[in-house]
Amino acid sequence: MSGGLPGICRALIARTARRPVRALACALLLPLALGACVTTSNEPAPAPAPSIAPADAARYGGLEDGGFHIPGVDPAEIKPRNVRQVVDNPTGQPPGTLVVDPKNRFLYLVQENGKALRYGVGVGRAGLEFSGTAAIGYKREWPSWRPTDAMIAREPSKYRPWAGGMAGGETNPLGARALYLFQGGKDTLYRIHGTNEPWSIGEAVSSGCIRMMNQDIIDLHRRVPDGAKVVVLPG
Known part of the structure; x- marks a missing residue:
């Protein structure tokens, strides 16, 4: 994700003065958009490989x-x-x-x-x-x-x-x-x-x-x- 914020949010914030409701919606959706960029896993870390064959x-x-x-x-x-x-x-x-x-x-x-x-x-x-x-x-x-x-x-x-x-x-x-x-x-x-x-x-x-x-x-x-x-x- 480049530019820091999702493109849709940048576009909406640019029109904040005319459409405050949309700006508010973007602010509410932003955590969800950022969350989509984070990968989580509950799988345990693999055991270290043995040093011998x-x-x-x-x-x-x-x-x-x-x-x-x-x-x-x-x-x-x-x-x-x-x-x-x-x-x-x-x-x-x-x-x-x-x-x-x-x-x-x-x-x-x-x-x-x-x-x-x-x-x-x-x-x-x-x-x-x-x-x-x-x-x-x-x-x-x-x-x-x-x-x-x-x-x-x-x-x-x-x-x-x-x-x-x-x-x-x-x-x-x-x-x-x-x-x-x-x-x-x-x-x-x-x-x-x-x-x-x-x-x-x-x-x-x-x-x-x-x-x-x-x-x-x-x-x-x-x-x-x-x-x-x-x-x-x-x-």
């Missing part, structure tokens, strides 16, 4: 496993870079090797033909990281957990209540699976494990271990055998 989102849905329920991860909270995906192998390591890149928050399972399966991970806070070459000493489903003595000394109020250990389950911080890293036949006390805090993937928040979404650690757990080589790059 539907096929990828389906991989992170809820599931039942070992008598426990694993909640689905909200697709809107998963960054596309953290979705499990096949990429060109950037590690230079042979097939079957696990490579953890703390700086970029990725874990790679090296495959054949120059490819690698990449997972988004959460890593240790500054000063708590592990780096070097290790091997998977053993694997566990729904592992129990006990804080290390160093963890208890560092944050006693948080960890001392669990000094006796916590059974595996939905609230256990190791999540649905754990891979135990050994060097020279000795436990390093570092793990690659699941988490019930999927928001932490892509962050540096743990006490040194490598954490993955539960759906991803279940996938990795069934792909790698005991004894597999693990290379953790410097952070």
